[in-house]
Amino acid sequence: MTPPVCLLLPGQGAQHPGMAVALYDREPEFTRVVDAFFDLLGAEGRTLRAEWLSGKASELFDDGTRAQPLLFVLGVAVGRTLCHHGVRPTALLGHSIGELAAATLAEVFDLPGAAEVIASRSAALAEAPAGGMLAVAARPEQLGEFLDDLVVFGGQNAPVQTVLSGPEHQLAAVGAALTRAGMAWRRVPARQAFHSPAMSVAVARLTAAFGRISLVAPRIPIWSTATAEVVTPDQAGSPGFWAGQLSAPVLFWPALDALLGTGDHVLVETGPGQQLSTLARRHPAVRGGASRVVPLLANRPEKDWSTWCAARDQLTELASSAANHS
Template identity: 55%
Template sequence: MATALYGREPVFTAAMDEFFEHLGAEGTRMRADWLSSTPRVPMDDASRAQPLLFAVGHALARDVMARGVRPVALLGHSVGELAAAAVADVFDLAGAARVMSARSAAMAEVSPGGLLAVAAAQDELAPYLGPAGDPAGVAVAAVNAPRHTVLAGPEPALREVERLLTQGRVPYRRVPSLQPFHCPALDSAARRFAAGFAGVPLRPPSVPIMSTRTAGIVRPGQAVDPAFWAGQLAGPVLFWPALDALLADGGYTLVEAGPGQGLSMLARRHPAVRRGRGAVIPLLPADAEGTTRVWHEALDRLAAHDPAAR
């Protein structure tokens, strides 16, 4: 979660501190949990994981941009799409803090559930899914790659799907999450979340955003519609279709601005990248070790790709 950069990288630190300050007392508690080896609130809980994923992604992007890197497009996975919206000036950081607080409040009323990452194509998993739109059933939560699909749902329906996947010898693993994101179980939460945008000024993006909700560029009318951003909470993340659409018109240097290297791993599988039409640069390590080393190596690689970067 990039804690090794806090206090060492001025732009990153300032962006994190500004976000925490806009959250008030909760921001103070969140920063303490983020920096602690024994957080008061578990880091897998949505009230911590989601705002911090947003904040770290936004702060990393701001730091890289301050060094002269200018993104030509943004693509965010799940809450990363809200970080992309903040980087693209759809809302300012004060507005982002209000939006993320509303998201956490909406999630607080969600029944326990979780996510399963399954090594299978989306159409192969149809027998394991509940009826379309059923908030009590399991649904596709993300299409991350052709054979990397995430399922989500409330307990105990998710446990039953785990049993069936095990019985069918379909490889899967639990994703660290205590809530069932991006499925019909969150329809009510998405409506509560939309109400939390009240009073937050929204603007068309200053940088094109390839949405993982639609797998298309966010249109100006969508960008200023709270329901568009809030609906993402209950809809599947179309990461691979969005990446595919982005890479259809040329090669890019893809920079992963977030914890871990999960999206970098997926992006490297794309045929365009494998053919050499793009480079993939993660800003942070795959685990907690070597944060500063990977960060500086990434900056060196970025400078080699973009002479304006420093």
């Protein structure tokens, strides 16, 4: 029996120039969703679409006002295109902005509502202080001495990969201290201190935006990286729940572990970049072969189409086989 499919939807840091452009005009459903979203954003959407389709990155490409709307719409468009080909996920797990893409796929809010929220999110991020995130090869409990009121625990992506987040000046000092302590780390491609108190003003604006749109219970279970549990109907209907994730830690590994604790899954990453696939392959359930990982896009845009076609065909064959045996 084929294990159920869970979509993994990436967040900030996964972006790269040209990501998923190869699907545009080749996959009609993908093109329809992307165009609909950019049209809903108006002039800013037209600018984003032109920059994305050019395959080139402006100096603001890693800024949340650019990267996050793109990552959001690509997650939704790839997910809906996969469904269009007959592959129906039974669970969703999104990383940071990916959780909003998951909520859209689960129909917690519709695409026009999502566009209103994403526009408000971008406006709030444009006013956020300069900051960033560090991915550190260490467990959270090993990093206490490097944290304070400004540089905080921003998430856990794997057992020995912890994210720290904070304002730029303080974060740079922490990076230097980590180096002196012999700890390996890298900058996450981001220009804001996501998942830290620096986002508190943005959270307030985002809460108001969520309060203006309709929120309903998910039609597909969402494993939240805010709680490492399935989103409840009450949480789904709460503007504060969705907005608060901007300043709360991302518990990707605990959420993945909880999901796989319920049984075997085919973990399908909507891309780009395969970062979540790389993390998921570290899980014992995947290493042991009980669950498997299928990335839909490649690490480089020139390989996106061939990667997509191979993964799409593999998954549609599995879905067809499962339907014939049901």
